[in-house]
Amino acid sequence: MRGIELKNLTKHYKDTKALEDVTLTIEYGKIYGLLGRNGAGKSTMVNLISNRIFPTSGEIFVDGEMSIENDEALRKIFTMSEHNLLPVDRKFKDAVKLVKEFYPELDDDYAFALAEKFELDVKKKLMSLSTGYSSIAKLIIALASGADYIFFDEPVLGLDPNHRELFYKELIDRYANTGSTFIISTHLIDECAGLIEKAIIIDKGRLVTAEDTDKIMENSYTVTGPAELVDKYTAGKTVVGSDTVGGIKSAYVKGKAENVPQGLEISKASLQSLFIQMTND
Amino acid sequence: MYTKKLLRCTWNIKEILSLVAVFAVIVAIFSFVEFQDARGDLDDLYKNSSTVSQEEIDKISVVSPVGLMAMVAALGFGLAFTAQMFSLSLQVNVTRKHLHRATLISELICAGLITATVFPARMGINLLFSKLCTGNYAVLSDKFRDVAFNSALFSKNMIVSQGIISGILLMLFGSLLFALVGSLLLNFLSRFKGAGVVFASILCFLSAAGILITLIVLSSKWISFAVLGSLLVIMLLVQYKLIKTQTLDNKSAGKIA
DSSP states (O other), X not given: OOEEEEXXXXXXXXXXXXXXXXXXXXXXXXXXXXXXXXXXXXXXXXXXXXXXXXXXXXXXXXXXXXXXXXXXXXXXXXXXXXXXXXXXXXXXHHHXXXXXXXXXXXXXXXXXXXXXXXXXXXXXXXXXXXXXXXXXXXXXHHHHSOOSEEEEESTTTTOOHHHHHHHHHHXXXXXXXXXXXXXXXXXXXXXXTTTOSEXXXXXXTEEEEEEEHHHHHHTEEEEEEEHHHHHHHHTTSEXXXXXXXXXXXXXXXXXXXXXXXXTOEEEEOOHHHHHXXXXXX | OHHHHHHHHHOOHHHHHHHHHHHHHHHHHHHHHHHHHHHHHHHHHHHHOSSOOHHHHHHHXXXXXXXXXXXXXXXXXXXXXXXXXXXXXXXXXXXHHHHHHHHHHHHHHHHHHHXXXXXXXXXHHHHHHHHHHHSSOOOOXXXXXXXXXXXXXXXXXXXXXXXXXXXXXHHHHHHHHHHHHHHHHHHHHTTSOTTHHHHHHHHHHHHHHHHHHHHHHHXXXXXXXXXXXXXXXXXXXHHHHHHHHHHHHHHHHHHHO
């Protein structure tokens, strides 16, 4: 089976448990959202999969091959990091050529066409690009890389809403054309919710859930109304969290809404609100 | 294959030429300053004696922190290339095995470039100044050669070639030592995130400078060469072991998969 398999993956930094016993399969040909609070272990997971750091214990397989120190397996992965790791004294067009040396499948025509769409000056050195355009340069190279598994770590950092919109559109187009797997690690959950097929939620280094977003949302709802009534209705149900403003309470409940008494309002929970409730202390 | 690619992407003709140009400027300035310092003593020597005693050699010996600085600064370029390569390897997912090989080769290229550029340029400039000012060809003493060939260092009838050979040897040894210290530290830190590169570079710079200064202070050619040689052998062995272990790791990883 094609995909990335993590088996009991653990990463400790001295006393800090960055990732703890994570077992997970990232299927080929899907768009994933890697969600977690600050310091939850998202970047650690991405860095482990990309071999930038090495696990304390556990194994990583890419398309059935162990990926640690395996050139062939690593060729299938491209990671767009928050930090720029390409030589900053190179022009964008040279950076594309440079990456193509290692990723022969990189589509440079597509990269330059995208640069035009984003109005990126390809003759500018990476160091002279603004924060937003620096992110755009990295995004373009990642989208064009031709890798089977493309990770985006905070991809829209510094991008204005128009460019963010363009990125999401291009990502879907690219996904439709290549069928690659895209894994987006982001805090802007509502923005990405529409394109994420599966959500991997991690909290404090542990895997909370890895499910289809539709399934997560189908099986959850928000019930809002007077606190007393909400408490009465939710008694015995799986409540993942709640908010109370004045006397009005909103509870996030797992399962399907049934026999809702009068005075209570049922609505679909958003991925972001479910995420907040799942990862709140 | 990836080792070669990493090297090709980091080293290009523009980088090499700018490196050589920087070295040449550093060497020219330092050599001139050094020559000016020693000129008076040199004139006296040529006028007053036909043979030169060790005492006199010590007297005119120009303590050359500038020469040392030129070498250490130049080697800093090597580290900068290594850091760039390290960062690039993280972006393009190159395994440690290739990174380690490429950093080692890169440091050796830098060491070779420095030796090939700095030392002959330094000698050439010194000889030129000497001829212009005193009418004789002589090679000014510098601290590296003091360490290496203390007794045969300088005389009116100095054998220039001996000075050149000892200088080249010491500079090559020093560069190699620096290269290996740098490469090993980077290898060690490559287990961690890219942020470690800056830290590693500073650490490499300080350790190598420390080792070189210690050697210069030792001021005995045999002890210096013995210490330098032993360190080189140890580091080469560790480096070899590191690469070999990782290659084996890969093989066993393949078997498990």
